[in-house]
Amino acid sequence: MTKPRRWALITxxxxxxxxxLAGCSGGGSATTSTKSDxxxxxxxxxxxxxxxxxxxxxxxxxxxxxxxxxSLYEQLVSYDGSTGKIAWNKKGSVATDAAFASDGKSVTIxxxxxxxxxxxxxxxxxxxxxxxxxxxxxxxxxxYSEGKAPxxxxxxxxxxxxxxxxxxxxxxxxxxxxxxxxxxxxPLPQHAWDKTSASAEVSDADRTTDGAKQVWKYLNTxxxxxxxxxxxxxxxxxxxxxxxxxxxxxxxxxLTANTKYDGGEKPSITTVNLLPFTTTDAETNAVRSxxxxxxxxxxxxxxxxxxxxxxxxxxxxxxxxxxxxxxxNFNNPTMGAVFEQLYAxxxxxxxxxxxxxxxxxxxxxxTSTYGPIPQxxxxxxxxxxxxxxxxxxxxxxxxxxxxxxxxxxxxxxxxCTDAGSGADQCGEGVxxxxxxxxxxLSQSGSSVTDNMMSAIQSSLAKTGIGFTIKTAPVSSxxxxxxxxxxxxxxxxxxxxxxxxxxxxxxxxxxxxESLFSTGGSANFGSYSNKQVDSLIxxxxxxxxxxxxxxxxxxxxxxxxxxxxxxxDYQVSVVKQGLSGFExxxxxxxxxxxxxxxx
Amino acid sequence: MTTALYLARRVLQALVVILIVTxxxxxxxxxxxGGPARGVLxxxxxPAQITAFNQAQGLDQPxxxxxxxxxxxxxxxxxxxxxxxxxPVSQLIAERLPKTLVLTGISAVVGLVxxxxxxxxxxxxxxxxxxxAATTLAFVFYATPAFFLGLVxxxxxxxxxxxxxxxxxGGNTLAxxxxxxxxxxxxxxxxxxxxxxxxSRYMRAATLENLQEDYVxxxxxxxxxxxxxxxxxxxxxxxxxxxxxxxxYLPVLFGGALVTEQLxxxxxxxxxxxxxxxxxxxxxxxxCVLVISIATVVGTLLADVAQSLIDPRVKAGRA
Numbered sequence: 001m002t003k004p005r006r007w008a009l010i011t012x013x014x015x016x017x018x019x020x021l022a023g024c025s026g027g028g029s030a031t032t033s034t035k036s037d038x039x040x041x042x043x044x045x046x047x048x049x050x051x052x053x054x055x056x057x058x059x060x061x062x063x064x065x066x067x068x069x070x071s072l073y074e075q076l077v078s079y080d081g082s083t084g085k086i087a088w089n090k091k092g093s094v095a096t097d098a099a100f101a102s103d104g105k106s107v108t109i110x111x112x113x114x115x116x117x118x119x120x121x122x123x124x125x126x127x128x129x130x131x132x133x134x135x136x137x138x139x140x141x142x143x144y145s146e147g148k149a150p151x152x153x154x155x156x157x158x159x160x161x162x163x164x165x166x167x168x169x170x171x172x173x174x175x176x177x178x179x180x181x182x183x184x185x186x187p188l189p190q191h192a193w194d195k196t197s198a199s200a201e202v203s204d205a206d207r208t209t210d211g212a213k214q215v216w217k218y219l220n221t222x223x224x225x226x227x228x229x230x231x232x233x234x235x236x237x238x239x240x241x242x243x244x245x246x247x248x249x250x251x252x253x254x255l256t257a258n259t260k261y262d263g264g265e266k267p268s269i270t271t272v273n274l275l276p277f278t279t280t281d282a283e284t285n286a287v288r289s290x291x292x293x294x295x296x297x298x299x300x301x302x303x304x305x306x307x308x309x310x311x312x313x314x315x316x317x318x319x320x321x322x323x324x325x326x327x328x329n330f331n332n333p334t335m336g337a338v339f340e341q342l343y344a345x346x347x348x349x350x351x352x353x354x355x356x357x358x359x360x361x362x363x364x365x366x367t368s369t370y371g372p373i374p375q376x377x378x379x380x381x382x383x384x385x386x387x388x389x390x391x392x393x394x395x396x397x398x399x400x401x402x403x404x405x406x407x408x409x410x411x412x413x414x415x416c417t418d419a420g421s422g423a424d425q426c427g428e429g430v431x432x433x434x435x436x437x438x439x440x441l442s443q444s445g446s447s448v449t450d451n452m453m454s455a456i457q458s459s460l461a462k463t464g465i466g467f468t469i470k471t472a473p474v475s476s477x478x479x480x481x482x483x484x485x486x487x488x489x490x491x492x493x494x495x496x497x498x499x500x501x502x503x504x505x506x507x508x509x510x511x512x513e514s515l516f517s518t519g520g521s522a523n524f525g526s527y528s529n530k531q532v533d534s535l536i537x538x539x540x541x542x543x544x545x546x547x548x549x550x551x552x553x554x555x556x557x558x559x560x561x562x563x564x565x566x567x568d569y570q571v572s573v574v575k576q577g578l579s580g581f582e583x584x585x586x587x588x589x590x591x592x593x594x595x596x597x598x
Numbered sequence: 599m600t601t602a603l604y605l606a607r608r609v610l611q612a613l614v615v616i617l618i619v620t621x622x623x624x625x626x627x628x629x630x631x632g633g634p635a636r637g638v639l640x641x642x643x644x645p646a647q648i649t650a651f652n653q654a655q656g657l658d659q660p661x662x663x664x665x666x667x668x669x670x671x672x673x674x675x676x677x678x679x680x681x682x683x684x685x686p687v688s689q690l691i692a693e694r695l696p697k698t699l700v701l702t703g704i705s706a707v708v709g710l711v712x713x714x715x716x717x718x719x720x721x722x723x724x725x726x727x728x729x730x731a732a733t734t735l736a737f738v739f740y741a742t743p744a745f746f747l748g749l750v751x752x753x754x755x756x757x758x759x760x761x762x763x764x765x766x767x768g769g770n771t772l773a774x775x776x777x778x779x780x781x782x783x784x785x786x787x788x789x790x791x792x793x794x795x796x797x798s799r800y801m802r803a804a805t806l807e808n809l810q811e812d813y814v815x816x817x818x819x820x821x822x823x824x825x826x827x828x829x830x831x832x833x834x835x836x837x838x839x840x841x842x843x844x845x846x847y848l849p850v851l852f853g854g855a856l857v858t859e860q861l862x863x864x865x866x867x868x869x870x871x872x873x874x875x876x877x878x879x880x881x882x883x884x885x886c887v888l889v890i891s892i893a894t895v896v897g898t899l900l901a902d903v904a905q906s907l908i909d910p911r912v913k914a915g916r917a
Contacts, residue, residue, distance in 0.1 A: 046873060048865075050684040058639045058647045060684060145644055224684060249685060249693060250865055252768055281749075282863035285764040289756050445876075475637025475878040482636065498641060514642060521644040 036596040038271040039578070041589065042287070042295035044570070045280045048251035052235060052244065053223035054186040055133060055216070060223075061142035063505070067588045068274070069186075071242040071255060072235070074263055076109065076127060076185040077178060079508040081321060081585035082593060086379060086508050088178065091264030092590065094122055094187050094239065098178055104171030104543055107182065111162040117238045117260040122187050124158035129190035129206050131156045131166075133219075136212030140220075145514070145521070149181040173547065176540045179508035192237040193219060241267040241592035251276030255591060265592040268580070272591040287313070287573055294578060294594070296570040299365040299448060313573040319376035320569035321510070321585035322502035323369050325561035326440060326495045327525035331486045335438060335494050337429030338416075339525075343405050344427070344436070345559040349391040350398040351463040352456055358565040361451045366565035371556030372512050373548070376566060377585055380545070381510055385553035395462040402436070402464065413437060414464040437466030440495040441481055444471035449500045452564070474498050483524050495562070496524060502566055505587060511539040512551060516560050527560035601906075608902070612895040619891045620884065624665050627880050633657055634878035638681045655681070655880075668884065677888070678881030680874070687885035690870060695889060696772055698866035701858060702851040704786050706844075709793025714840070716794065717801025718828055721809060732798060739795035744854050748788040748861040755784060766864035785862040789854055800843055804836035811835075837908055845901025849894050 043049065043064060051060040054073045070078070078092040090096065097110040114122040131150065138144045138151070152172070158164040168177070195202050196214035205211030222234055229235055229247035236243070241261045246254035253274040257267040275291075277283035280298055287295045290311065297308065297315070305315050328339040338344050354368035367376040371386030403409070406418030406426040418425045419432040426434070442453050453469045460467040472480065481496035497503075504515060504522070514520045517536045518528040535551040538544070556563075569587050580595035635648040635657070643651075652658045656667060671678060677687035720729040739747065756764035766785045767778035775782070808814065809832060817827050856868030867886060874882035 048683055058643055058651070062640075139646065139650060142647075144647075146646060226685065248769070249689075250768065276863075276865070278863050278865055278869050279860045282765070282861060285752050285756070285861075286863065289760065289764045291763075291765065473637075473876045473878075475634065475876065476630065478636040478641060479630070479633060479878065504641065522641055 037269060038273065039269050039591070039594060039596075040273045040275055040291060040293045041591070042283050042292045043251065043274050043276050044296075045277050045283055048249075048276055049247070049253050049274065050226055050249075050251075051223060052229055052247070053219055054188065055130070055137075056142055056220060056223065057140055058142035063587045064589075067590070068253060068255070070240065070588070071272075071591055072238045072240045072244065073186050073188065074114075074240045075183060076187060077183045079179040079183040080588055081377070081508075082582055082588070082590045084582040086179075086321065086377070086585060092592070094263070098182065100174040100177070104168075104174065106165055106167040107174075107177065108159070108163060108165045109182075111187075112263070113162070114239065115260065115262055116189050116192075117236065117243065117258055118189075118192070119260070120189070120191050120237075121161065122239055123161040124164040125161075126187035126190050127164060127185060128156055128158060129194060130185055130188045132206040132212045133188070133216050134184075136206075136209045137216040140216070143184055149184055152181070171541060171543070173509075173540055173542055175545070176509045176511060180511070183508065187239060189237040189239070193234065198222070198234075239263070241265055242272060245271075265590070267592040268595045269591065272594075287311075292573075293575040295573050297573055299363045299567070299571055302363045302365065302571065308573050312576050314576055316572045316574055316583065317365050317568045318570045318572045318583040319367065319585055320502050320505060320566065320587055321374050321377065321508075322505045322566055322569070323372060323374055324366075324499040324503045324564045324566040325369075326497045326499075326564060327481075327523075327561045328495060328527070329481070329484070329491065329493050329525050330528070331484055331491050331526045332494055333486045333491065334434070336486060337427070337431075338434065338436065340429065341405070341427040342558065343401050345562075346391050347398040347401045347463060348460070348465065348562055349559055350393060350401070351395050351460045351465065352562065352564065353393040353459055354563070354565045355393070357452055357455055361448060361455060362565060362567055365571055366567045369563050369566045371552050371563065372516060373510050373552045374506065374566065374585070376568070381548045381552060383549040383553035383556065386556035390557050391559070393459075395459060398463040407436065407464075409464045412461065412464060413466050435466065436464065437468070438494040439468045439470060440497050441477050441493055442469055442471050442497040443474045443477050443500045445473065446500040448567070449497070453497070474500070481524055483526055485526075499564065500567070502569065503564075508586065509539075509548075511548065512536050512555065513540065516555055525561065529558055529560070532558060532560070605899075605903070608899050612892075612899060615895055616888065616891045620668075620888060621665070623884060623887045624668065625661070627878075627883060628661050628664070630878070634681060634880055637878045672888075677885040680882045681879045682873075682877050683879075683882070687881045690882065691867070691885055691889055694865060694867045694870045697775060697864065698852070698855050698859070698868060700772060700775060701766070701782070701785055701864065701866060702789065702855050704782065705789030705793060705854075705858075706851065708786060709790040710797060710840075710844075712790070713794040713797035714801050714837075717798040717803075718805050718833065718836070720798065720802040721805035722824060722828060724806065729802075736795040736798055739791045740799075742792075744788055744792055744857040745861055747791060748784070748858060751784045751787055752861070764862070766859075766862040768863075781862075785858045785864060788858050788861070789851070792854065796847075797840060797843070800840050801836060804839050805832055808832045808835045834908055838905055841904045841908060842901050845898040848897035849890065852890055852893070 047064055049065055049068055051065040052069050052072060054069045074092065074094050076093060076095045077098065078089045080089055082092065083089050094111055094114055095109050096112045099108045111122060111124065116122060134141055135150050152169050153166050154169050155167045156164060191202060194204065194206050194215060196205055196218055205215050222232060226247060226249050229244050238258055241258055241263065242255035243258050245256040255272040257270045283295055284297050284301065286292045287297065288311065308315055330336050330339050358364065358366040358368055369375045370389045373382045373386060375382060402414050404424060406416055406424060407414040408417040414436040416426040416430050416432055416434040419430060421428040440453065443449055457467045457469060477496060477498045481493045482490055484491035513536050514522040516523060516527055517533050532554055535554050538547040539551050572583060577597045578594060579597055581590060581593035584590060633652065635651045636643060639647055639651060656664055675688060679686050680690060683690060716732055720732050723729050752764045755762045762783050763781045765781060767775040767781040769775055813831060814827055817831060852868055855866055856872050859866045859869040867889065870882060871886040874886060
């Protein structure tokens with residue numbers, strides 16, 4: 001090689017390598033660009049806000065849209081985790097009191113002395129307006145579930161402008177009714193919104209079913225015009241601490257403090273910028289460059305925690321009011337009969353080391369969960385049985401459990417060699433020669449989930465249970481693992497996982513009617529247990545506060561799903577100096593609680 | 599065959615190709631098990647909500663009926679409404695496409711403006727120091743994935759040396775995008791560097807080939823300098839393969855846009871397409887496929903036309 005050639009090659013390579021090394025060396029100085037009158041909050045990656053109307057269809061009413069909407073229109077009963085525990089946050093509610101009748105069949109609500117931003121008082125009529133719209137359009141309402149609100153509310157009676165009574169179809173558990181049903185209600189400005197078109201006069205249109213349908217349609221159509229959110233007078237009459245000053249279809253939202261707000265959560269920061277991000281990586285880059293005051297990082301970035309604290313951030317995990325699990329398909333034509341056997345489910349559960357998964361795979365940002373009630377927070381709902389982990393990790397015991405029930409290890413995999421329904425046999429419906437192998441259709445796109453599945457595969461193999469992993473986007477996982485009967489083509493799935501960010505986020509009162517009751521809408525695996533059904537029913541109708549603990553204990557023992565560690569909702573990074581708030585386990589954000597310390 | 603007739607034939611072919619693409623994509627989408635309702639409405643959706651969604655979106659109709667309805671709406675410019683973004687797909691594309699075109703367009707122009715002279719310079723100084731240096735850099739940038747290259751640029755120029763923002767300009771309109779030109783530097787550089795790497799190699803090869811031609815030898819014999827030969831004769835002839843490649847490179851540019859948009863928080867067409875695919879947002883997916891198909895077909899058509907303008911030998915029927 002001639003000298004000039006060698007020189008050129010060395011120069012080129014040196015340039016490239018130095019650029020890469022400079023890029024990989026980390027570090028950098030802290031950015032302190034905080035302003036006391038503004039805050040930049042990072043919305044979840046790939047989420048674009050697109051709705052501010054507090055009523056709407058299921059595709060509109062998601063948690064983050066809800067947080068924005070609730071900043072504009074305060075809830076009647078704000079029941080959330082913003083005070084540090086799951087409870088009624090009276091400061092952020094329009095109602096000041098809810099008195100349940102002694103028979104549990106009605107509630108009388110008292111409204112605070114509150115006003116809309118245009119100076120008109122918030123009255124029982126505004127609650128009745130919401131009630132009428134929902135009653136007439138319940139099938140289109142995103143929060144509707146048959147038999148629940150508003151089906152279980154038989155009448156609305158206003159006593160005066162600040163008192164009204166809602167009557168139920170039967171007696172209900174007061175905590176459940178308050179936390180999971182009455183919390184849906186949001187007083188709406190009847191004096192501004194009760195019309196059937198933009199040009200129509202405000203009337204009592206909501207008091208007829210047909211009129212309420214027209215008002216619903218008008219409001220929902222107007223809410224579809226995102227570009228008009230900052231200019232349409234419809235959205236100027238608000239009751240919450242913030243109003244919209246900018247709302248782009250690209251997802252950037254600017255909220256400005258409502259100077260007429262007379263509720264209990266007066267905002268201290270004037271301008272709240274809600275920033276959309278395409279990916280977590282893009283958001284993390286923004287955090288690193290100081291463009292975000294309250295954001296998040298990947299759990300895997302915790303290895304570099306110091307690099308964020310050096311830049312002026314506090315790293316604060318935000319736990320979710322959620323559980324994470326893999327449902328079994330009890331109707332699978334091959335494996336359904338195996339899943340029906342409690343000992344088999346116990347063997348599977350005992351093969352999963354939640355503590356190690358939480359520590360190693362999740363970098364400490366997940367909580368071991370052994371039953372149907374979230375365990376990342378202290379609560380009165382968790383039973384002692386669930387807390388104590390009824391099936392601790394032990395592949396040796398899991399293996400012994402299988403071999404004592406007619407299974408024999410062949411080539412590393414358990415095979416049923418003693419079919420029958422005797423106490424020491426494989427169990428009813430399990431044919432001789434059945435191999436204990438399962439396939440999970442797992443959510444793709446997360447290295448943490450991939451690592452967890454690999455770890456589970458490894459520990460199940462030690463028990464002699466085959467476990468194969470197939471991945472797909474979460475929407476495909478949900479589509480391809482539906483509730484099914486064994487004769488349907490769609491019933492070939494064994495296990496489903498859609499819980500990278502937690503499988504199920506509960507409302508404040510964590511009942512299981514959707515998840516574990518027979519025929520529940522999210523009971524994808526068709527789990528059915530009459531005792532559990534009656535316990536679930538008791539959680540909503542019994543006045544006994546221990547009902548939910550009984551349910552917790554029964555489901556923890558019966559294993560309708562494979563319990564897995566529940567990941568934190570997000571690992572937050574918060575600029576030093578931003579304080580005054582708790583991270584709401586229900587995954588809502590509350591800008592009115594944020595404060596910059598001087 | 600006249601140029602007009604040639605163009606008419608190509609446009610007709612393009613329409614047929616686009617129609618076939620929509621049929622294939624439509625069938626593939628609807629062949630996916632389960633349908634989009636559960637994915638769109640989420641894990642807590644009730645059966646009644648899923649039924650209502652399917653009815654509202656016409657997903658309960660037979661596939662041919664759904665496709666004909668799609669075509670019918672398409673003729674009126676209605677691409678449907680996004681399941682997840684709650685906006686008409688045509689509006690989403692109208693917002694996102696210009697942003698992607700700006701990003702890919704500027705990247706392509708910057709890339710070509712640098713790649714073409716670099717490639718020619720390399721050929722003119724073949725096996726010299728400049729040639730080896732440029733070749734080394736081209737290989738480095740060619741071999742470096744766009745996401746890594748972008749990440750390195752962010753770390754160096756946005757975090758280590760806080761000269762440039764790590765995010766591309768926000769905002770919905772092009773005016774808003776151009777108000778923050780500094781935000782375009784890193785995403786454009788990410789796209790352009792890969793393009794320089796690819797096209798400088800093409801230009802180098804094409805120039806070298808032309809430099810061996812008889813007409814160059816004749817020009818030299820006539821006393822023309824190397825610079826004059828390159829500028830007057832070789833440049834235009836060497837552009838032909840580069841222009842042809844540019845047309846076929848359009849889908850690659852769209853693919854690259856996805857990475858750049860993700861990395862620099864710039865919601866354009868690439869990201870719209872990716873997210874729609876992840877969330878089974880059929881109307882948005884079909885809209886994006888339609889636009890990308892049109893862009894690819896138009897790109898190749900323009901490349902053919904440009905080729906015929908650069909090189910008169912490339913004519914219809916003889917091309």
